[in-house]
Amino acid sequence: MSEDEADRDDSEPDETNAGDDFETVVSQVHDRVDPDEDERTRLREVAATLTERAETAATELCADADVIQVGSTARNTWISGDRDIDVFVRFPPELDRETLEQYGLEVGHATLPDGHEEYAEHPYVKGEVEGFDVDVVPCFRLESATEIRSAVDRTPFHTRYLEQRLDDELADDVRLTKQFLKGIGAYGSDLRTRGFSGYLTELLVVEYGGFRPLLEAAADWQPPVELDPEDHGRARETASPSRNEAVGDADLPFTDPLVVIDPTDPERNVAAVCSAANVARFQHYARAFLEEPSVDFFEPDDPDALTAAELHEHLERRDTTPVAVRFDSPDLVDDQLYPQLQKSLEGIANGLDDRGFDVFRATAFADDTAVVFAELAVSERPAVERHRGPPVHVRSHAEGFYEAYADDPDVYGPFVVEDRYVAEREREFTTARAFLESDRLFDVGLGAHVETALEDGYEVLVGTEVTALLPEFGIPLAEYFDPRP
Template structure:
């Protein structure tokens, strides 16, 4: 490289650094709560914590109250309105009493609240615009002693409070907004992305937003991060026992520093880990605010959808039914299982699924684009090599007297027959009882038994009224 080239590169690098610093500074100013917002949250949280503690200690000696989550760790984003109050009960209390006392404390804290259920019931409500959860758990010495998933949460808060300073907390906020902007923030089973706790661990591990981006840009899954060295110690134990198998097989593994048996990133899908990598490279190469702003698609119009169908030359087919009455964390795994089963059923019958998706609102729909929507009346069925005598004779005898089959005949060294195809169109298959043999989610199967519609080709335009934005996203795919 000439001296002129070298001199030309250096200012560009500095310009890129300044551009990223400028963008991050602007985002930080947007997502950092101001003094008034902090005061309002603190007043509400303190008042409710006092109310919860009084109700808890009246019912159980040794109970206490702890604020957890991002508002406790000062990593919350301006505009967020979540206050999580955990009521901790002594470990000798039985589960039934914990649930009973927990609900009583929840209702005493939130008289207008309502009950919801995770691993056990808790009370949720709204106070002065803040969303409040009052959750009972056991007060334990170690997260390895947990009796339910919520028992870990106080340990997460304590661990991070010791490691987050003001600068890292600022970078956590920026990172969360970045993950929201690219659509991968949230550990719910619809999103399958990065939880708040995971985000904080990654920022602490790498030392900030930019170092995290630079590291993620070069990740090669499986990425293993072990803040407290738990996995190394366990691997040594396994090797000593003659078992060197990895404990986890997820693309991103972040060993919970409070519980060595748990991968904090287990819910992250491969797509979302790859998406994070893609946009980490994007923003390092070309810093811009758009990466921090969620891309909400405008609903697709009827004419736009017809244009896509004509341009693509595929045949879309959809199965529409009433969405099962489930919370999203139960619904979406069942939709994905059903999507996999239906697309496999179409592929197995020669209809060649090009791409597919599942969407839900009041209705649910599984949409598949087919490269082939009609098949011949006959299909080939290959048999075993003739020299494999027992199997070959069995195959030959099964079709030799079948008047509806062509053959058997020999191709190469194998028997082949051409037999009547069960379904010649995708619609026939989807409207048949064989749809229920593909491996559907249990509640989806029940919903389909109650009735469903099959939409083919331009009939899917009827989905636009309910799923216009989702179909816009489907026909405008981005990383």
């Protein structure tokens, strides 16, 4: 999306034309995102075959087992071209966890002979059948979502709840909303994106009654936004983000910018993973789209990779100093890697700030290697730094401070400024590079696996040296130097 489309003027739109444009755009997007009858029929046939295979294998192992299809393809909210089929194998709650996992894998391999095992909260089988990506996941068959033993146990309750509330028109609007969120980069509950999940999107469309009412409401949201579809009354009174009595927060209210109480589990915020930035991003583009509808909002606008000449032009124009810490990316899935990268980014940025290098902006990205990238307003500091002591009248502390520095030949002072002792002492690091290349880097808060990777070796790039990042990270750097809402 161009800047012209994102940054509108404040003039009043022509409501008649805007309405016509809205319906025209929506119709065009529907033509692209709504599966046609052939696609629907093909999916139903493949899903029925997979369900039958899974049922046969499951009931041979456990007579009380059953199989259901869940997710967007089960709820008729999938976008044309999406090829995901989620088959859940439900076992009675009397089964122990170890047996459930064993039976689940056996059923998965019987259903997907060429599939492979993957691991989330417990193992499951993933594979491809006639062009469809298929997950066969075991779970417990429970009476209530509040009895869950693992996160996947909730999913059948979500499917049942929405099947009873989604008609064809709302399902169409869910598809529109999902594609809109994809277009603006806010769709996905993975911990790299921290956006809107499919289930959250469906609940919002149902709650507000469609795509347009949702956009109109979001345009005026005042976070924290609190929605409680089933009136559990838990948004601020007793709802808990963690349901963890051991740490003493089981009765605390949610503190997220968007709170949508799970209709099937009143102690869960469906929007807990959604970042404040993505809530704000949705608001921005809701306003922009309502003001001037365009199909461009529904298409991700990935930039071209930044060139060396463009990078040098940005650096010269901005007159800042970029620094990068680059290391081999830990062998983790994104949902484990990105929280650790974020923690490490915050630790390194704070370490630079604490030493006077004034972080202007910072980010992190990963591929084969991982990078913590910061832009500094100050890259070099004087050889001395001022250390303020306690007020002179606080005798015990003041005397201790004075005695610590009084006989040090490398210290200027102590002397008095206003009512305090002050000493000017040698600065530990005069350049950001010196700090980043020192062992003191490991004193900041780092993710555990990131710290291990850094111990194995890393490189520090400063100034135009960051050009070396372009072959691997040209697109993330293009996004960094052309930021948009």
